[in-house]
Structures are given as C-alpha cells and as structure tokens.
Amino acid sequence: MAILVGEHTRVLVQGITGYQGEFHTARMLEFGTRVVAGVTPGKGSTRVHGLPVFDTVEEAVEQTGANASCVFVPARFAKDAALEAIAAGLDPVVVITEHIPVHDAIAIVNYARRQGVHVIGPNCPGITAPERCKIGIMPSHLFRRGPVGLLSRSGTLTYEIVAGLTRAGIGQSTAVGMGGDPVIGMTFVELLELFEQDGETEAIVLVGEIGGAAEEEAARYIQERVRKPVVAYVAGCTAPPGKRMGHAGAVISGTEGTAQAKVEALQAAGVAVAALPTRVPELVAQALGR
Amino acid sequence: MRLHEYQAKELFAAYGIPVPRGAVVDRAEDVTHLDLRYPVVLKAQVLVGGRGKAGGVQLAHTPEEAQQKAARILGMQIRGERVGRLLVAEAANIDREYYLACVVDRSSRRLTLVASAEGGVDIEEVARRSPERIVKLAVDPALGFCPFHGRWVARRLGLQGVLLGAFADLASRLYRLACERDAELAEINPLALCEGRWLALDAKLVVDDNARPRQPDLPVDEEITELERMAREYDLSYVELDGDIAIIGNGAGLVMSTLDMVAHFGGRPANFLDVGGGASTEAMLRALDIVLRKPGVRALLINIFGGITRCDDVARAIASAPPRVPTSIRLTGTNEEEGRRILERAGIFAFTDPEEAARRAVALARGGP
Numbered sequence: 001m002a003i004l005v006g007e008h009t010r011v012l013v014q015g016i017t018g019y020q021g022e023f024h025t026a027r028m029l030e031f032g033t034r035v036v037a038g039v040t041p042g043k044g045s046t047r048v049h050g051l052p053v054f055d056t057v058e059e060a061v062e063q064t065g066a067n068a069s070c071v072f073v074p075a076r077f078a079k080d081a082a083l084e085a086i087a088a089g090l091d092p093v094v095v096i097t098e099h100i101p102v103h104d105a106i107a108i109v110n111y112a113r114r115q116g117v118h119v120i121g122p123n124c125p126g127i128t129a130p131e132r133c134k135i136g137i138m139p140s141h142l143f144r145r146g147p148v149g150l151l152s153r154s155g156t157l158t159y160e161i162v163a164g165l166t167r168a169g170i171g172q173s174t175a176v177g178m179g180g181d182p183v184i185g186m187t188f189v190e191l192l193e194l195f196e197q198d199g200e201t202e203a204i205v206l207v208g209e210i211g212g213a214a215e216e217e218a219a220r221y222i223q224e225r226v227r228k229p230v231v232a233y234v235a236g237c238t239a240p241p242g243k244r245m246g247h248a249g250a251v252i253s254g255t256e257g258t259a260q261a262k263v264e265a266l267q268a269a270g271v272a273v274a275a276l277p278t279r280v281p282e283l284v285a286q287a288l289g290r
Numbered sequence: 291m292r293l294h295e296y297q298a299k300e301l302f303a304a305y306g307i308p309v310p311r312g313a314v315v316d317r318a319e320d321v322t323h324l325d326l327r328y329p330v331v332l333k334a335q336v337l338v339g340g341r342g343k344a345g346g347v348q349l350a351h352t353p354e355e356a357q358q359k360a361a362r363i364l365g366m367q368i369r370g371e372r373v374g375r376l377l378v379a380e381a382a383n384i385d386r387e388y389y390l391a392c393v394v395d396r397s398s399r400r401l402t403l404v405a406s407a408e409g410g411v412d413i414e415e416v417a418r419r420s421p422e423r424i425v426k427l428a429v430d431p432a433l434g435f436c437p438f439h440g441r442w443v444a445r446r447l448g449l450q451g452v453l454l455g456a457f458a459d460l461a462s463r464l465y466r467l468a469c470e471r472d473a474e475l476a477e478i479n480p481l482a483l484c485e486g487r488w489l490a491l492d493a494k495l496v497v498d499d500n501a502r503p504r505q506p507d508l509p510v511d512e513e514i515t516e517l518e519r520m521a522r523e524y525d526l527s528y529v530e531l532d533g534d535i536a537i538i539g540n541g542a543g544l545v546m547s548t549l550d551m552v553a554h555f556g557g558r559p560a561n562f563l564d565v566g567g568g569a570s571t572e573a574m575l576r577a578l579d580i581v582l583r584k585p586g587v588r589a590l591l592i593n594i595f596g597g598i599t600r601c602d603d604v605a606r607a608i609a610s611a612p613p614r615v616p617t618s619i620r621l622t623g624t625n626e627e628e629g630r631r632i633l634e635r636a637g638i639f640a641f642t643d644p645e646e647a648a649r650r651a652v653a654l655a656r657g658g659p
Contacts, residue, residue, distance in 0.1 A: 020568075020598075075500065098567070101501035102394050103472055109399045110431050125597065137567075139597050139624055154543020155567065156595045159623065160644070163595075180542055182474075183399050209543050212396040235546035238553040240531060276554060277547045278645050 002129030002174040003149065003194040003201075004092050004118060005068065009133045011035045012060050012090065014081045015072035016048045020096070024072065024137050025049055031134040036064040039081075057088045070126065070135045071095045078122065079104035086117045094135045095121035095185070105183040112185060119185025125155040125177035138162075138177065146171015148284060149195035151188060152207035153178050153214070157235060161207060161280050168281035170288070173200040180209075188218035196226050203229045203287045205280060206271070208262055210236035215262035223269040229287035232266045233274045234259045291497050294335045296377045297509050298476075298493035305467045307460060307478070309490045312379030318361035322353040327380050332359055335375040336368050344368045349381060382489055387480035388447065389413050390461060392468040394475070394498075398428035401468060403439070403461060407447045410480035435465040453483070460488055471508070472501030517580050524573045526565055528580055533558025534588040535655045536581035536615070538574075540565045540599045548593045551645060557652035560587045568598040574607035582613060589616050591651035593644055596623025605629035609636035616654040620647035 011028065015021040016038025026049055028035050037060040038048050044055035054060040057069070069085040071078060071093065078097040085093045086108070093112065100122045112119040120127055126136010130145040142159055144166045152158040158177050165172065176191055178184055188206060195201045204226070208215040215234060222230055237259040263273050272283045293301075299309045313324050314335070321332075334346030341347060346368050350356035356378065366373045387410035395402035405425045408416050417424050425446040429435050440458025449457055460481075468476040477494040497508060521528035527542075535557050539545035545564045552559055561584050563577050582590065590613050594604050602625040608617075609632050619640040621629050633640050641647040 076503070099500045101472055101504070102474060102498045103401070103469065103501070106394070106400060107431050114432070137598055152543070154541060154546075156539075156541030156597060157543030157547055159595050159597055160544060160547070163622070182394060182396050207543070209546060214396070217397070233547075235543045235550065237550045238559075239546055239549065276551055276645065278551075278643070 001198055001200050002132055003191070003198050004120075004174070004176070005127055005129050005133040005135060007132050009034065009068050009135070010064065010066045011133075011135055012057065012064070012066035012069045012085070013038045013072065014040075014057070014069055014085060015074070016040060016051070016053060017043050017046070018072055018074070020137075021072035022048055025051070027137070027140060028070075028134055031140045032131070033133050033135065036066050057084045057090070061088050061090070066090065068135060069093045071097055073097060075099040075101070079108055082108045082119070083111055086112050086115050086119070089115070089117070092118040092120055092127070092135070093185075094124070094126050095119065095179075096124060096126060096136055097121075098123040100181070102181065102183050105181060109183055109185050120176060121179040121185060123181045124179030124184070125158060127174065127176045128172075129174045130172055136177065138175065142166055143175070144171040146173065147200065147202035147288065148172045148205055149198060149201035149203070150175040150205045150207070151178060151191045151195070152176070153180055153209050154207055154235060155180070157207055157277060160277050161205060161233065164278060164281045165205075165284060168285060170281060170284055170290075173198060182212065188214050189221045192218060192221055192226055196228060201228065203231065203284055205284060206230055206232040206266075208232065208234040210234070210239050210259050210262075211257045213257065216265045219262075219265035219269040219271065222266075222271060230271045231274065231280055231283045231287055232271045233277050233280055234262045234266070235277070237263070291499055291502070292337050293495045293497065293509060294337065294375070295333065295493055296335055296375070298495035299377075299490070301467065301471065301495060302478075302490055302493050305463045307463050307467075307490050308488060309493065310379040310382055312377055314375055314377055315360065316364070316375050318357050318364055321356045321360045321376075321378055324378055326378060328352060329381040330356055331379050331381050332356060332363055333377040333379065334363050334366065334368060334373040335377055336371045336373055338369040338371050341368050346373065382482060382484045382491065384480075384482045384484055384491075386483045388483065389416075389479050390464060390481045391475065391477035391479070392464050392473065393477070395428060400428040400431065401465070403427040403429065403435075403443055403465065405443050405447055405461070409482075413479060429465065435462050437462060453486075456488055471495070472498045472505055474498050517583060520576065520580055521563060524576045526563055526573060526577055526580070528561065528563045530561045530584065531559045533560045534586055535651055536560050536584065536587045536590045537562040537593070538565060538577050538581055538590070539593040540567065540569060540595065540597075544593060544595055548591065548644065548648065551648035552591065552652060555649050555652045557648070557655055560584055565599065569603065571603045571607045574604050575611055578607060578611055578613060582615060587615055588657075589618065589651050589654035591647060592617065592619045592621075593647060594621050594623070596621075596625060596629075599623070600625040601629030602632060605632035608638060609633060612636065612638070618647045618651040618654060620644045
C-alpha cells in the first residue's frame with residue numbers, strides 16, 4: 001500500500017492547457033498515473049494528450065470519475081481552482097503552483113479541513129508512489145518501489161535524497177513533497193500518522209528545513225506515537241538569522257526555527273539525524289538492518 | 291516585505307487605528323517648521339531592529355533641541371542601515387503599555403490575534419518567560435473576525451467597560467487591515483493607554499511578497515540591494531553572505547544543504563542564488579553574472595539537480611559564459627547526458643556527487659589546483 005494515492009487514483013489536472021500543466025500531464029501518463037481529465041474554464045470540449053478537457057471540475061468528475069486533483073493553475077486563480085476541487089470532494093488535492101498569497105493558502109487549507117480533504121502544497125513537487133501513481137512534477141526515473149516513506153518540505157532536496165536511496169538499493173513506498181510555504185495543507189504530523197499505519201512502509205525519512213516549528217512538533221509526535229525508525233535531515237544549519245533563504249518558508253526569526261533547535265528536538269525523540277543529505281541512505285540502511 | 295514605521299502608521303490611520311500626530315522629514319532644518327505639540331519623539335526610519343538602543347529614538351522638548359538631535363540621527367548608521375528619514379511625533383503621556391498583533395500562524399494555519407498586557411518589550415521574551423501572559427486567538431477564515439472575538443481577548447487582558455469595547459474595536463480594525471492588505475504581520479507594540487485612549491505608538495507591517503501584484507498601491511521596497519533587484523527581475527532569489535565562495539543552486543532546500551556542505555568542509559559562502567524551478571538559459575546567465583559581481587569571491591560552486599530545470603539549459607549558459615573564477619560544478623537529473631556533452635565540448639568538468647563538488651569548491655577558494 002501507499003499513502004493517499006494508489007492504483008485506484010484517477011487524476012484530474014486543473015490548468016492542463018497551460019505550459020507546465022500540459023508538459024507534466026505527459027510525464028504523469030508516462031509514469032503510469034491514471035490521468036483521466038483536465039479542467040480549464042473556457043476551454044471545455046477540447047483535448048490534451050487525448051484527454052477530455054472540461055470547463056468545470058464538477059462536470060469532469062461526473063464524466064470521468066476523477067477522484068484526485070493536481071493544480072497547475074497560475075497563482076492568481078489557484079485559490080478558486082483548489083476550492084472548486086475541494087468542493088467537488090476530490091482527495092487529495094495537490095497544489096503545485098508557487099507564489100500563491102499566504103492568505104489564499106489559509107482559505108484553501110481551512111476549507112479542506114472542514115470538508116475532510118487532504119491538501120498537499122501549495123508550492124510543492126507533489127506525491128509519488130513508485131509503480132502506481134505520481135501526482136506532480138517529481139522526476140520519474142529517480143524512484144524505485146520499496147520500504148521507505150519520505151516526507152519533505154523541500155522539492156529538489158527530495159529528489160537528491162530519493163536518488164541517493166535508489167542508488168543505495170533502497171526503494172520508496174511513497175514520497176510526499178509537502179511544499180515550502182509558511183502555510184501548507186498536510187503537515188509532518190498528519191503524514192507521520194499515515195506512514196506509521198501504512199503496511200508497506202518500514203522506515204521513514206523526514207526532510208526539514210529552517211523556519212517555523214513543524215520539525216519540533218514532528219519530534220514530539222514521533223516520541224509519543226511512531227514506532228517505525230525515522231531518519232531526518234534538516235537543511236539550513238549555516239543559514240544566517242533574519243534572511244529569507246530562497247522561499248517564503250525558510251526564514252529564521254529570533255530563536256525559534258533554527259536548524260540546531262530542530263536537530264536537537266529530533267535527536268531527543270530518537271531520530272537518527274544526518275549531517276548532510278548525502279548521508280541519509282547509510283542511516284536508512286542501518287535502520288532497516290541492512 | 292516590511293514597511294517603514296511611518297508608512298505602516300499611515301495605513302493604520304486609514305483603518306481608523308489612532309496613531310500620534312506626526313510628520314516625516316529628511317532634513318534636520320525642516321523639523322522646526324512642523325506644527326506639532328512639544329515634547330516630540332524623533333524616530334529613525336530603519337527596518338533593522340534595535341534602533342532605540344543604537345540612539346535612533348530620542349525625545350526633544352523644544353524645536354531647537356529637536357533640530358539638533360535630528361541632525362545627529364539623520365545619516366547615522368544603525369546596524370549597517372543609513373538613516374535617511376525621521377518620523378517626528380508628538381510624545382504621549384503613557385499610563386500603560388499593551389501588545390497587539392495579527393499574524394499568519396503556521397501551526398494553526400490561520401490568521402491569529404496575539405495580545406498581551408505586557409507591551410513595549412520584546413514579545414518573544416515575554417512568550418518564553420511567561421507564556422500565560424500571552425493571549426492568542428486563531429480566527430476561522432470562514433467566520434472572520436467577530437466583535438465578540440475582540441471582547442474575548444480584551445477580557446483576558448483584564449480590561450473592562452469602555453476600554454474593553456474600544457480595544458475590541460481596535461482589534462477588529464487591525465484584523466481587517468491584515469486581511470485586506472495581505473499582511474504576514476501587523477503589529478502594534480506598544481499599544482499604549484494614554485489618558486483613557488488607545489494609541490498605537492509603533493507600527494510594524496510585513497506584507498506577503500506573493501501578494502504584491504494585487505497590492506499595487508503599497509510603497510515599493512527600498513531595502514533590496516542592486517544585485518537583489520537584478521535577481522528579482524528573473525524571479526531568482528539572491529542573498530548576500532560574508533565568505534568567499536559564490537553558490538548557485540536550484541530549489542531553496544537544495545541550496546541550503548549546499549551551504550551546509552560548504553561549511554561542513556570548512557568553506558565560507560559569499561552569497562547564494564536560488565534559480566528556482568525551470569530556470570532557462572537566460573536566467574542561468576543572469577545568475578552567473580550576479581553572484582560573481584560581489585567583490586572578494588574566490589570560487590564558484592554550482593549545484594543543480596534537474597527536475598523541471600534541465601541540465602542542458604544550465605550547461606549552455608555555463609559554456610557560453612565561462613566563470614572568471616575557479617568553478618566546481620555538480621550537474622545531475624533531467625537531460626544530464628546532453629548537459630555533460632555541452633560542458634565537455636567547452637572543456638568543463640562536472641561532478642555527479644554533491645559532496646565531491648563542495649569539497650572541490652572549498653579547495654579552490656583556498657587557492658588549490
């Protein structure tokens with residue numbers, strides 16, 4: 001089993017007629033994802049890669065039985081698109097779009113919570129369950145199916161660590177890129193809970209970064225509830241305070257959110273923390289008893 | 291983006307939040323012409339913290355004293371930032387100082403009202419020392435901020451009667467400002483009680499950069515350096531540090547881990563530039579230009595893991611404008627083979643392993659072969 005997605009997942013791509021939407025729909029289809037439809041308001045009854053395009057999510061669901069969404073819609077329209085997907089009951093709703101205003105993200109995430117829908121992102125690379133389903137933009141060739149569940153706040157760093165695991169002969173059950181913005185749909189704690197319950201996952205890799213208190217919250221949860229071994233890496237040990245490190249989420253303010261504090265909290269919860277991302281595979285191999 | 295205090299106060303006033311009467315000057319001699327009641331407070335308009343301790347906030351009892359002190363503060367350097375403007379405001383008779391803010395809270399994932407009866411001091415210090423002195427209310431965006439929310443918070447600050455009502459009104463105005471102006475933080479510290487009236491003695495407003503396009507009438511960001519401005523044009527993010535190794539990477543997490551690797555092997559980053567997802571050849575050329583403009587750069591480390599970004603686009607940029615300093619390159623991911631071919635034709639070597647590339651960059655910065 002994978003978490004959140006699987007062979008049953010029928011994906012709708014919102015913004016399929018845009019450059020990124022069209023390109024990555026092709027990559028998802030190559031991967032074997034069951035992409036069943038696209039939505040772009042005003043472009044209904046056209047086709048992209050042989051898939052029907054609809055004006056509304058509701059119609060796409062009625063006609064194709066789509067049950068999950070991937071949002072590539074430009075930031076200005078992304079809130080409305082995500083709300084439409086949540087209202088239609090699609091689950092998960094994966095929001096790839098970057099530069100979405102944080103107040104829009106708050107509206108999306110709170111509505112999803114009320115409707116009981118899982119939102120991944122915004123500003124994220126998506127979710128991949130090797131050999132079954134990929135929603136988003138992660139490079140397909142890096143993955144191999146196996147026992148590691150991966151959850152990460154960073155995009156390219158996820159690729160780096162997945163590539164390292166695959167090279168070391170360690171496959172993945174599901175990899176989730178949670179997004180780098182201050183307000184995101186699914187948190188470490190919610191994903192840890194799913195990985196802990198997932199039969200295929202034997203070890204968990206958590207990739208964090210400076211800013212906020214999500215890693216500290218994860219550490220508390222791991223200590224109390226997670227029995228599976230957890231390996232972590234936290235980016236930004238040498239980041240200077242008060243500077244924005246590339247995207248909205250990564251900024252240290254005051255004493256909260258430093259990499260050092262996060263590493264210490266994770267270690268205190270029994271997590272093996274790698275000093276460099278390249279050292280994650282050997283720690284995972286140890287955790288799996290290989 | 292953070293606004294200056296005087297800009298934030300203008301906005302606060304527009305939302306009906308009372309602020310002291312005042313004016314902005316950039317020449318000391320203009321102070322004496324202001325129609326203000328003395329004493330006045332002179333406040334350096336800088337964005338760095340700690341201006342009070344640095345002497346950037348001073349009281350003056352006469353126009354002459356104000357002009358003298360203004361001359362001293364204008365042109366001061368406060369933690370590297372030159373003071374170009376002064377806010378001159380009527381001093382208030384303060385009975386008590388409170389704290390009130392509206393902030394995007396990552397944990398509750400809601401816009402959250404934060405208040406305390408201990409204002410005028412560092413609120414993070416209060417939160418550490420006595421968390422029970424901080425009142426928090428995460429507002430459900432579907433519900434919005436209701437008048438009773440304000441009374442709920444006010445009661446927990448020990449307020450009653452007329453003051454409680456006035457506080458609740460103020461809180462609702464601050465919340466509306468934060469929503470309509472896409473604030474990550476709208477803060478009043480101190481919120482002072484002066485002769486039975488609330489007065490925002492300071493104002494801090496941080497606006498979400500992602501919302502700039504729909505906030506066209508907000509003032510422009512003056513704080514970014516020329517290089518940062520050049521980076522922004524191409525949607526690149528550039529940050530200056532103080533070492534001697536320039537760093538280019540794609541993705542915030544990967545770039546931060548690259549900094550960590552360089553430090554791990556004993557090197558010091560001079561700056562870094564995140565080319566983000568899907569960097570074109572033009573964006574990469576701009577990136578190379580920007581990081582090497584910084585004086586004192588002795589080596590360059592490029593760490594690219596191609597996802598949306600294609601290795602061949604990156605390689606084309608590097609091959610067409612070979613860096614003028616010794617360079618260590620790590621290139622892997624989408625279209626890697628084509629990228630390597632392009633670099634090889636130009637006589638440039640690239641690593642696959644990021645650790646090796648980082649080690650090499652550190653050696654190059656030390657003048658190694």
